[in-house]
Amino acid sequence: MGLLWETHSHTTLCNHAHGTVEEYATTAFERNLAGIHITCHTPLPPGFSPHVRMREDQMDSYLEMIDQVRQKFKGRLEVGTGLECDYLPELEPWIAKIRERYPWSHFLGSVHPQTGEYKATYALGVPVENIKRYFLLLAKSAESGFFDTLGHPDLIKNEYPELWNVDSFHKTICETLDRIAATGVAMEMNTSGWNKTVSEVNPGSVILREMAKRKIPVVLGADAHRPTRVGDRFLEGLEILEAAGYQEVGVQSIGKRERISIEAAKKSFF
Ligand SMILES: [Zn+2]
Ligand SMILES: [Zn+2]
Structure with a gap:
């Protein structure tokens, strides 16, 4: 396995x-993975981007649907019931309620700057200030204590691809990473970033280097929206991680995280 x-x-x-x-x-x-977490977008309060997420009354069927597949793959592959949960400070009471509902295998916290609700409150200033605000929200999401991992933690670059230059935000990013490192939360290396406007993993190499200095755990995620993308480009992801200064990669299993050497991870995957 x-x-x-x-x-x-x-x-x-x-x-x-x-x-x-x-x-x-x-x-x-x-692809010889040990397991997979299904992390559908969590229900949010009524009216909050309903076109991209399940409704609250669908949560029981979500649990059942994954449970059936878990039984089917028993002994061959582990199947975890996780969630990808939007983070905004005003959603904290809602997130607490969802978090308590089930022992989620992977509770992934994501700041999604592309949603209308985010833009209406947090993208009203000049672009440079909006980009800084995204990183402040990212730090707050880590400090909220809800999440195992922060999803695609530089997604904001795709909102401002022409303006994006990671070096211009170095100070903000370093302050953000100091705060995240203090919480012990992991950060995702999301390989679907290669398919976005700014075509590189989320987060990109410069941020990964700063994360490595602070020993922030990293877990790999493809953010698969179709089955063929499961584990997509993980090998390249591991090489980028190694080049950024990591020797180990985080492994999030059911409700817990360990680290293994990148060398062993590379050999295990095909
Ligand atoms: Zn997301
Ligand atoms: Zn996702």
Whole structure:
């Protein structure tokens, strides 16, 4: 059995992804992963970008749907019931309620600057200030104590691709990473970044180097919205991580995280 997990994947319940849980698990098994977390977008208060997430009354069927596949793959692949949960400070009481509802295998916290709700409150200033504000929210999401991992933690670059220059935000990013490091929360290396406007992993290499200096744990996630992307480009991701100064990669299994050597991780994956 493999060592790595797919930590970030979506199903049709999110209304913008394709494939069944069984199809996602099948790809994970074929790529010799140890397990997969399904992390559909959590329900949010009524009216909050409903077109990209399950409704609250669908949560029981979400749990059942994953449970059936977990039984089917028993002894071959672990299947975790996780969630990707939007973070904004005003959502904290809601997030606390969702968090308590189930022992989620991977509770992934994401600041999503592309949503209308985010833009209405947090993207009203000049672009440079908006980019800084995103990183402040990222630090706050880590400090909220809700999350195992922070999802795609430089996603803001795709909102301002022409303006984005990581070096201009060095001070803000370093302050953010100091705060995140103090919490012990992991950060995701999201390989779907290669398919976005600023085509590189989220976060990119400069930020990864600063994370390595602070020994912030990293877990790999493909953010798969279709089964064929499960574990996508993990090998390249591991090489980038190594070049940034990491010797180990985080492995998020059911409700806990360990570290393994990148060398061992590379050999385990195909
Ligand atoms: Zn996301
Ligand atoms: Zn996602």
